[in-house]
Amino acid sequence: MHVEVDINPNLNQTGMVAPLCSVFRRHLKAQNLKYTPERADILNAIIEHDGLFEADSLMNEMVQDGYQVSKATLYRTVKHLKEAGIIQEVNIDGKQAHYQLIYGRKPIDTLVCMRTGERIEFSSDEIAALRDKICKEHGWDPIAHRVVIYGVSPES
Numbered sequence: 001m002h003v004e005v006d007i008n009p010n011l012n013q014t015g016m017v018a019p020l021c022s023v024f025r026r027h028l029k030a031q032n033l034k035y036t037p038e039r040a041d042i043l044n045a046i047i048e049h050d051g052l053f054e055a056d057s058l059m060n061e062m063v064q065d066g067y068q069v070s071k072a073t074l075y076r077t078v079k080h081l082k083e084a085g086i087i088q089e090v091n092i093d094g095k096q097a098h099y100q101l102i103y104g105r106k107p108i109d110t111l112v113c114m115r116t117g118e119r120i121e122f123s124s125d126e127i128a129a130l131r132d133k134i135c136k137e138h139g140w141d142p143i144a145h146r147v148v149i150y151g152v153s154p155e156s
Helices: 020-030 037-048 055-064 071-083 125-137
Strands: 087-090 098-101 109-113 119-122 148-151
Touching: 020 037, 020 071, 037 055, 037 071, 037 098, 055 071, 071 087
Parallel strands: 109 148
Antiparallel strands: 087 098, 109 119
């Protein structure tokens, strides 16, 4: 017997993606937590940030922009955003955790030079198609992916 399951709880009844703040509010409410101004500021800073970011770098940018946010609040909020499916952790070099906004966005993959540490972000329809094909072969429904390709850049 095949049972249809809603694999993306962030889609509303019309198939549209719910606004990020609504998704985050629902997640926090389910955890008996509040959507505080500090959490809203962190979410907005992540939305405005394009591409990969590190939590410490995000904190420094927010402080420079005049936001009052503690390191503990930032790290807890990042954890909740991961749990809510809004951001994902991307392992690049094994030294520092990187994150990227994934909710409602086309997947962003990364090339990493093993000599220089240079990173190039890219999006590939071919990788997304391969993801979909592999999921279909196994009877799965694709939701997202992340690919990090390690190599050596021509400049190194």
